Each structure stands twice: as C-alpha cells, then as structure tokens.
Amino acid sequence: MTGTPSTYAGVADVVAVLVLLTEFAMLRAPLLRSQVRLYAFQSFVVTVLAIVVAATHHIPELYALAAFSLALKVILVPGLVLRLLRDADTDLAGSSTLGVASMILIAIAVSAFGFFTVGSLQVHSNALPTSALAIAAAVVLVAFVLIILRSDVVSQAIGFFSLENGVSVASLVVASGLPLVVDVAFLFDLLVAVVVFGVIMRVHHGRGKTLSTEELDRLRG
Amino acid sequence: MGTARTALRADGLYMNVKFVEVRGLAATVIAPQVVQALQVLTILCGAPLVSGIIAHMEGRLQGRRGPRILQPYYDLIKLFRKENLVTEESSWVFLAGPVIAFGCYLIVPLLIPVLTTFGLPLGYMGDILGGGFILALAGFAVALAGTESGAPYAQLGASRAMTFGALIEPTILFVVFTVALITSTDLPYALAATVRSSASEIVRPGHVLAALAFFLVVLVDTGRIPVETHSGTLEFGMIDEGRTLEHSGPALALLKWGSAMKQLILYTILINVFVAPWGLAASGDVGAVLLAILALLGKAVVVGLVFALIDNSFSKLRLFKITEFIAAAFLLAGLGVLVFFAGGG
Numbered sequence: 001m002t003g004t005p006s007t008y009a010g011v012a013d014v015v016a017v018l019v020l021l022t023e024f025a026m027l028r029a030p031l032l033r034s035q036v037r038l039y040a041f042q043s044f045v046v047t048v049l050a051i052v053v054a055a056t057h058h059i060p061e062l063y064a065l066a067a068f069s070l071a072l073k074v075i076l077v078p079g080l081v082l083r084l085l086r087d088a089d090t091d092l093a094g095s096s097t098l099g100v101a102s103m104i105l106i107a108i109a110v111s112a113f114g115f116f117t118v119g120s121l122q123v124h125s126n127a128l129p130t131s132a133l134a135i136a137a138a139v140v141l142v143a144f145v146l147i148i149l150r151s152d153v154v155s156q157a158i159g160f161f162s163l164e165n166g167v168s169v170a171s172l173v174v175a176s177g178l179p180l181v182v183d184v185a186f187l188f189d190l191l192v193a194v195v196v197f198g199v200i201m202r203v204h205h206g207r208g209k210t211l212s213t214e215e216l217d218r219l220r221g
Numbered sequence: 222m223g224t225a226r227t228a229l230r231a232d233g234l235y236m237n238v239k240f241v242e243v244r245g246l247a248a249t250v251i252a253p254q255v256v257q258a259l260q261v262l263t264i265l266c267g268a269p270l271v272s273g274i275i276a277h278m279e280g281r282l283q284g285r286r287g288p289r290i291l292q293p294y295y296d297l298i299k300l301f302r303k304e305n306l307v308t309e310e311s312s313w314v315f316l317a318g319p320v321i322a323f324g325c326y327l328i329v330p331l332l333i334p335v336l337t338t339f340g341l342p343l344g345y346m347g348d349i350l351g352g353g354f355i356l357a358l359a360g361f362a363v364a365l366a367g368t369e370s371g372a373p374y375a376q377l378g379a380s381r382a383m384t385f386g387a388l389i390e391p392t393i394l395f396v397v398f399t400v401a402l403i404t405s406t407d408l409p410y411a412l413a414a415t416v417r418s419s420a421s422e423i424v425r426p427g428h429v430l431a432a433l434a435f436f437l438v439v440l441v442d443t444g445r446i447p448v449e450t451h452s453g454t455l456e457f458g459m460i461d462e463g464r465t466l467e468h469s470g471p472a473l474a475l476l477k478w479g480s481a482m483k484q485l486i487l488y489t490i491l492i493n494v495f496v497a498p499w500g501l502a503a504s505g506d507v508g509a510v511l512l513a514i515l516a517l518l519g520k521a522v523v524v525g526l527v528f529a530l531i532d533n534s535f536s537k538l539r540l541f542k543i544t545e546f547i548a549a550a551f552l553l554a555g556l557g558v559l560v561f562f563a564g565g566g
Contacts (some may be wrong), residue, residue, distance in 0.1 A: 010424035017426045017560060024552055026543065101548040108555050117565045130427065134563035 009132075015049045016169055020111065023142045023162055028100045030092060032211070036081050037156050039165075040100045043073030046165050046172075061180040062172075064217055069168070072187055077161065077194050085154065087179050088205045095097055097149055107145045111138035127154055133175040139166030153209045156195035162189050164190050168210040250505040253341050259510065260335035261327055264489070267518050269293035269338065270379065271488070278450075282533045293481060298337035300474035309466070310371045318366025319468065319475040325359035326482040333409050333486070334493045336513040338417075338501045340410050347398050348407040352490075356483065360386055367464035371409035374456045378463020381540075385448070385460060388547045389441050392434055395554035399431035400494075402561045413498035430557035432495040439487045439528075441543075447534040448543055458537060460538035488521045496524075 022042040029035045035047070047070045054062030118134040143166060146159035164186065170180055171186070205211055251259075275291040280287020289295075307315055331343045334351045338487035347355070360382065367379035397407060403425075404411040415422050422428060442460040444451045456463060465476045493501060499517030538546055 007424060010421050010426065013426040013560065014424055014429055017430065017556065020526055020556065021552075024549075028549075031341050101544045104545075104548040108552060112559055113557070115559045131560050131563040138559075182227040194427065 007221050008052075010106070011052060011171060012122075013131050014047065014178075015045055015052065015136070016132040016139075016173070018045050019049075019068065019141065019165060019169055020135050020139050023139050023146070023166075024104065024107060025163065026155075026158060027103055027142065027146050027149075032085055032090065035155060035158050036078050036085065039081075039162055040074050040078040042165050043069060043078075047074065049169060049172055065180060065183050067137070068184060068187055072190070073161075073165070080194060080198065081154065081157065084201050088201065088211060090181055090205075090211050097151065103145070103149055107142045110141045114141045115140040132169060136166050136170035136173065139163075139169060151213045153197070153201050153213060154211055156213070157201065158195075160193055160197065161190065185209070196197055227278070240455070249507045250506060251510055256337055256502070256505055257331060257341040257343055257509055259514070260330045260337075260341070261488070263335060263514050263517060264330040264485050265327065267411045267514075267521070268485040269478065269523055271485050271518060271521045272481040274522050277530055278526055279529040279532060282529060293477075296426040298328065298480055299473050300469075300477070301471050303470040305470040306350055306373060306470050311369045313439060315366050315468075316472055318369070319472045319479065321344050321362040322359040322366075323475045323479045323482075325355045325362070326479050327356050329486050330489075333490055334498065334501060335489055335517060336502055336510055337505075338410050338414065338498075338503050340408075345408065349400060349409055350407060353393060353410070356486070358384070359479065359483070363464050363479075366472075367466075367470070370467035372467045374459070374463050375466045377456070378459050378461065378466065378538050380462045382464055385441065385543060385547070388544060389438055389550065392438055392547065392550045395551065396431045396435050396438065397559055398402050399427050399554065399557040399561060402558065403427055403431075409494045416495070416498050427557045427561040428495075430553045430560065432491075432542045433492055434557065435548050436494055436555035437553065440531070441492055441547065441550070442487055443484045443528070446547055447535050450537055451532075458540070458548060485521055488524050491518045492524060493517070498549075512564065520531065 022038050022045065026035050026038045026042075029038055038041075047066045048068065050062050050066040052062065054066065086123055114137040115134045118137045121189055143159045145164035146162070147156045150156065150159070168183075168186065171183065201211065205214075208216075270290070270293070273288070273293045276292070277290050305316065329352050331341075332355075334344075364383050367375040367382075370376075398410075400412045401407045403422075403494045404415050416428065427454035441448050448461065449460045451460055451462060456466070459466075461480070465473060468476055492498070497520060500513060502513040502519070504540040
C-alpha cells in the first residue's frame with residue numbers, strides 16, 4: 001500500500017470526496033428544489049478545490065476560473081433552474097424506477113468500478129493526488145446513474161451539469177496548469193447545455209403538464 | 222527517537238517510547254493492571270453522569286429546565302431498591318439477559334483506549350472486531366430477554382433491534398476494514414496512535430469517511446433521533462427502548478445502566494480512536510491518569526451535546542426510511558475503503 005498522502009493531497013481528496021457525496025445526495029433527494037441546491041453546493045465545493053489548487057500550486061489563473069465558476073455554477077445556473085421550476089410549479093420528482101437504498105447500492109457498485117478502472121490505469125503525477133482522479137471518474141459515473149435512473153427532466157439536467165463538475169475536478173487535479181481558455185470553454189459548454197435543458201423543460205412542461213419523462217415513450221398522433 | 226517511533230509504529234503496536242518521565246521525586250506510577258480496572262470503573266461510574274448531563278442540556282435546548290444532572294443515579298438507586306416482577310410465562314432468560322448484557326459492557330472497556338495511549342495487559346485480548354462481538358452479544362442478550370417476556374411491544378422492539386442491527390453490521394465491518402487498511406492492524410490503539418502522529422493522517426479521506434460512518438453507526442446504536450426517539454413512550458416508534466418495556470426493578474436498573482454504558486463506550490471509541498485521541502495518559506502517572514479520566518468525560522459530554530443538537534434539529538425518520546439512513550452510512554464506509562484502494566486515501 002502507498003504511504004500517507006501529503007496534507008495537500010489529503011485536503012484535495014477530502015474535497016473531491018465531498019463532491020462525490022453530494023452526487024450521491026442528489027441521487028436520493030426527493031425534492032427537485034433540494035437537488036438544484038445540492039448542485040449549487042457541489043459547484044461551490046469545486047470552486048473551493050480550485051482555490052486550494054491555486055493557492056498550493058501558485059497558479060493565479062485558477063483564481064479567475066474559481067470566480068467564473070462561482071458566478072456561473074453556484075449562482076447563475078441554479079438560480080435559472082430554480083426559476084424555471086417555480087414556473088413549472090412541481091415540487092416532487094416523479095417516482096424513480098428503483099428505491100433509494102437500491103439506487104445508492106448500484107451507485108456504490110458503479111463508483112467502485114470507476115475507482116478500480118482508474119486505479120489500474122496507473123496514472124501518477126507528482127503534483128496530484130491520484131485518488132482525486134479516481135473520485136472524479138466516480139462522480140461522472142454516478143452522474144450517469146442519476147441521469148439513467150431518475151425519470152424527470154430536472155434530475156437529468158442536474159445530472160448532466162454535475163457531470164461537468166466531475167470533469168472540472170478531474171481537470172483541476174490532473175492538469176491544474178491547463179490554460180484558462182480551455183477551462184472557460186468548458187464553462188461556456190455548460191451554458192449552452194443550460195439553455196438547451198431550459199428549453200426542454202419549458203417545452204416538455206408546456207406540452208405534457210409534467211416534468212416526468214415517462215410520458216415520452218408514448219406515440220402521439 | 223524518531224526512528225524508534227516509526228519502527229514501533231510499523232509493527233502496529235505503538236508503545237509509547239518515553240514511558241515514564243521522571244518528574245522530580247514523586248512521579249507515582251500506577252500499575253497497568255490498576256489503570257485497566259480504572260478504565261472499567263470510569264465507564265461504569267461515568268456513564269450515568271454523561272447521560273444526565275446530556276439529558277439536562279437537551280432539556281435546556283428545548284426550553285425546559287431539564288432533569289437534574291445526577292438524576293440517572295437516583296433512578297438507578299430507586300430501581301435497585303424495588304422488586305423484580307416476572308411474568309409467569311417467562312423463564313430464567315428474562316432475568317439472565319440484563320445481567321449478561323451488563324457483564325459484556327464491563328468487558329469492552331478493557332479492550333479499547335479509554336484512558337491510556339499505550340496498550341494495557343488485557344488490551345490485546347481482542348481487537349475491534351472482538352469488541353464488536355461482545356457488544357453484539359450484549360444486544361442479543363437484551364433482545365432475547367425482551368422476547369422472553371412474551372409482551373408484544375417488547376418482542377416488536379427486540380425484533381426491530383435485531384433487524385436494524387443486522388443492517389448496520391456491513392457498515393461497521395467496512396469501518397473496521399478502513400481502520401485495518403490505514404494501520405495494517407485492527408487494534409484500536411494503533412489507529413489512535415496513527416491519528417495522533419500527524420495532521421495529514423487526520424485529513425486523509427479514508428479516515429474522515431470512516432469517522433463519519435462510525436458517527437452514524439453511533440447514532441443508530443444509541444437510538445438517537447433520526448432513527449429513534451430515546452425519550453418518549455410511543456411504542457410504535459420504539460426500537461431499542463421497546464425491548465426493556467417489561468422489565469422492572471433491579472433488572473431494569475441493569476438495563477438502563479447498561480445502555481448508558483454502551484452509549485459512553487461508543488462515544489469513547491468515536492473520540493479516542495477516531496476523532497480526538499488527545500488528552501490520554503501517556504504513562505501510568507497518577508496525575509496523567511486522573512487528567513485522562515476528566516478529559517474523557519469532558520469530551521464525551523461535548524460529543525453528547527452534538528448528538529443532542531442533532532436530536533433537536535431533525536425529525537425522526539419513518540421506520541421504513543431507516544434503511545436509507547443506513548445506506549448512507551454504508552456509502553461513507555464503503556467509499557472509505559474504495560478511496561483507500563484508489564491511491565493512498
């Protein structure tokens with residue numbers, strides 16, 4: 001077994017674990033509103049990670065990135081989705097295919113898969129905590145589980161957004177010196193996704209008076 | 222000395238190197254056997270006090286005056302003076318259960334670091350799993366006694382306690398696995414020493430997750446609010462409390478005392494193994510041991526206050542939602558192990 005990680009690596013790992021735990025919390029959150037808030041919290045944690053990396057590796061650009069992600073992912077996007085939700089006037093997510101406990105167990109199995117796959121890649125870097133990379137992969141996989149198992153537009157949108165958070169964590173810990181432009185491009189990708197999902201939510205709710213996607217597999221003449 | 226320390230730690234048995242610091246002339250050293258007896262006595266006599274302080278503070282938090290701090294002792298004295306009432310249907314198991322459980326709770330403090338940083342003579346008699354088995358035996362004895370009463374609510378409580386006990390078991394196992402992975406042993410002393418050794422040991426995710434998971438385990442096992450209301454008389458929500466409904470007199474006193482001891486034992490493991498293993502006696506010095514007793518009780522009260530705060534800020538989960546709570550605890554413990562395998566977590 002490897003020895004004790006350094007304090008920086010430990011903190012980065014704990015922050016990454018926090019991101020993963022929020023992802024799991026989203027999986028079980030029954031209220032759509034609380035899911036959006038969890039997403040805001042998760043984005044905040046990612047921002048904190050950016051600041052930690054910036055401070056320990058002396059990369060001032062990351063502060064700018066942190067500011068961007070704070071403005072966009074913590075304030076703007078959740079605010080927008082909450083507003084759409086208020087217009088849609090639905091609180092509860094539709095019943096998911098599985099019970100909460102079994103969803104969590106599936107997600108644990110999936111994230112274990114992510115952990116071991118990334119672990120077997122043998123990626124080592126001096127700057128970075130290896131386990132944070134594995135955790136980021138697990139975040140992405142659990143986001144997929146969220147998208148697949150929850151059958152409402154909001155959960156799926158939030159799953160997609162939080163998938164981007166997982167990618168952010170990965171890019172922060174693997175390539176903290178990644179040019180700012182690339183990172184910001186990621187963020188604008190997210191903005192496009194927000195617009196698309198906003199339109200989907202609006203249109204779907206306007207047509208079907210519901211946010212559930214279960215109605216979508218029926219053919220309409 | 223630094224190398225000596227690491228060498229000893231690698232062995233897993235972290236013995237303190239500066240064993241007796243001769244301070245002037247009168248460094249009175251207590252024999253390890255006596256310290257070990259003191260560990261049991263601390264848990265035995267301190268448990269009702271800790272419960273009393275928590276109940277008092279809880280009353281304050283709810284805007285009541287709260288019971289007296291020493292109330293649990295008065296309750297115990299009162300119950301010991303009363304007679305045992307046994308239904309005609311029940312056998313000797315009904316009365317033996319509380320005694321067996323009480324005996325188990327007296328054994329566990331021998332195995333865990335209650336007062337000292339160094340292992341005591343009988344401390345290596347069992348590891349974390351051994352302590353867990355003894356606690357489980359105690360729970361089993363109480364549940365059996367509850368079932369033997371033949372009363373519906375006691376049986377309901379016993380059945381529920383066994384069910385949820387079985388559900389929380391995987392979490393406990395994974396916490397033990399994490400501890401074993403971090404320290405390469407499964408001795409509680411070794412983990413406490415590892416946590417004390419450096420700041421990076423405290424922030425490593427494996428440790429944080431295991432500590433959090435164990436916190437939730439304590440919440441379930443002491444029957445606190447998201448799982449069970451510990452004060453109240455509504456039988457339908459009862460789990461642990463329900464088992465003792467039919468007992469009276471000295472048997473009930475033993476059960477109450479036992480559950481207070483179980484609570485303090487779990488707090489002690491949480492504090493002295495996972496969260497804050499500071500303030501323990503590094504030698505058999507009288508002053509250090511006395512200080513360790515006070516420190517333990519103080520820390521236990523602080524932890525108890527955290528639990529009281531949780532008690533006051535959340536509502537009880539529906540019985541069938543408890544599995545979700547337990548799944549969350551399992552998630553934390555499982556991630557602890559996974560993160561460790563993913564690379565030095």
